[in-house]
Amino acid sequence: MAESTIITGQFVRISQTPASIGERFLALVIDYFLIGLYIFSTATLLSKLNLPSEFSWFFFLCVVYLPILGYSFLCEMFNHGQSFGKKLINIRVVKVDGSTPSIGSYLLRWLLFPIDGPITSGLGLLVVLLNKNNQRLGDLAAGTMVIKEKNYRKIHVSLDEFDYLTQNYHPVYPQSADLSLEQVNVITRTLESGEKDRARRITVLAQKVQELLSVTPREGNQEKFLQTILRDYQYYALEEI
Template identity: 50%
Template sequence: MSEPSFLTGQYVQLQLTPASVGDRIAAQLIDWCVMLAYAVLMARVLKELNAGFSTNILVVVLPLFFYTLLCELFNNGQSVGKMLMKTRVVKADGSTPTIGAFLIRWLMYLIDGPMLSYAGVLVMILNRRNQRIGDMAAGTMVVKLKKYKDIQVSLDEYDFLESNYKPRYPQAADLSLEQIEIISRTLAMKNDDFLPRTAALANKVAQKLGIERQEASDTAFLQRIVRDYQYYALEEI
């Protein structure tokens, strides 16, 4: 089965490798071991200190209850188990989840996790991206970290951009995906009115972005705009 492919809003196509169901279960078991070890250790410490009930709740129960949310939120989408299994939570387009997305998938774990049911495991087995219900609700997925890092840092894999590429027009980042697609389609045209169409489009783009062109050729200018847009798109991922 081929890996899921996504066209992001930044005009970059990514291929992500979902973490296997086995990887996700193993990560969860590791997290439970970490949580158990923390609970036992802190219980002993607090017992020695003769701490009261409210202190036990604050120091032991609350950190365990929010463990997954806090880890993923402040550790780049990874709990201890995910770190050891080399997996990470990302948005379905490969970008970093928002706070809201992390919160949704954590809240849904209270429903599709082992506390109330094991529905999340069944759903993971049945769908291509190995997402549980919380992932579907939050628009997230868990991916293999090595594959994800390869996508993030290997700029040489993109034929439109060299690793030492220097953008010229930062204003290109303000264009929308649809506008970049129009420019790309125009550049791909080879009919009789190619030159006047590219000239008109180049002038319109320069006027919209409020920039002074540095390329004498309309085609070269538009190609530079597309490359600069893609450069800043990769910077955001």
């Protein structure tokens, strides 16, 4: 599985590798085993308590049903994107850009889990197989992915790497500040690409950037134009720190 590298607007380089289908499945098996063990333990306890029937149902609802229903959501929200199974397999949920998911993101992927699996007979597995980040429907909707914990690295980038961002630097294209992090990553990957059609891709991308930002290049070639766009974006991102 290919490792992806992202540099955020806060100048943090993030390297992450999507978890494999096997790792995610094994984590799910562990979670289900733990849930089964929990059900068995609480059922045994309930049988020994000899509670009245009305209290038994209340006990079952509060102590068994609700915790199991919200197991994955609660674990991921309070345990940095990891259920117990994910923690044992060393994988966890993050946003696609490497940041920590919001409560809404965790909630959305939890709500869509039945559609990924039980209700649609494994539609989520098919979706995972068809995208490079191994994302199920819940991940795609929430903008999340499951990554290998051991390959996840956050490295604060020294400002010395941006030697052109001095007090004397004057941005050429203020519109570059409107670019999203994903768009900046596309430009960066294209410029760093070593593929044979690199020149063509740079030309096509430069034209799209010009149309998106409504700017006219001042540079003599498209590659220098994209490099300037990146410098300007980083200049404005640095101002926000």
